[in-house]
Amino acid sequence: xxxxxxxxxxxxxxxxxxQWMGRHFYIILxxxxxxxxxxxAFINALKILNISFNIDKNNTTDQLLLVQSLNTSxxxxxxxxxxxxxxxxxxxxxxxxxxxxxxxxxxxxxxxxQKPQED
Numbered sequence: 164x165x166x167x168x169x170x171x172x173x174x175x176x177x178x179x180x181x182q183w184m185g186r187h188f189y190i191i192l193x194x195x196x197x198x199x200x201x202x203x204a205f206i207n208a209l210k211i212l213n214i215s216f217n218i219d220k221n222n223t224t225d226q227l228l229l230v231q232s233l234n235t236s237x238x239x240x241x242x243x244x245x246x247x248x249x250x251x252x253x254x255x256x257x258x259x260x261x262x263x264x265x266x267x268x269x270x271x272x273x274x275x276x277q278k279p280q281e282d
Contacts, residue, residue: 190254194247201243208236 211232218225 187254190250190257193250197243197247197250201240201247204236204239204243208233208240211236 211229215229215233218229220226
């Protein structure tokens with residue numbers, strides 16, 4: 164293998180890695196951040212449930228605060244799950260767009276190859 168072929172292969176792999184990073188890096192980063200926030204919210208909800216067993220049933224203020232905390236935790240977790248779903252839809256659309264561009268490129272290349280040469 165000559166040095167030119169080696170450099171061409173290195174450029175090709177570098178270009179593919181850069182394309183992958185451009186397509187997937189931010190989506191993976193946002194997914195990791197959202198999953199981390201979801202885990203903290205889930206752990207917090209479990210702690211709230213654990214505290215609920217120790218609250219006196221006659222103390223109205225503590226009961227209301229407990230209900231408000233549980234409702235808020237559930238809303239936060241549902242919003243995070245919705246955000247993960249939307250992020251997944253965006254990721255799938257991005258992949259589909261890339262596949263469609265590739266198909267369109269191949270079809271246009273075929274059309275150009277099949278055109279008769281005009282002199």
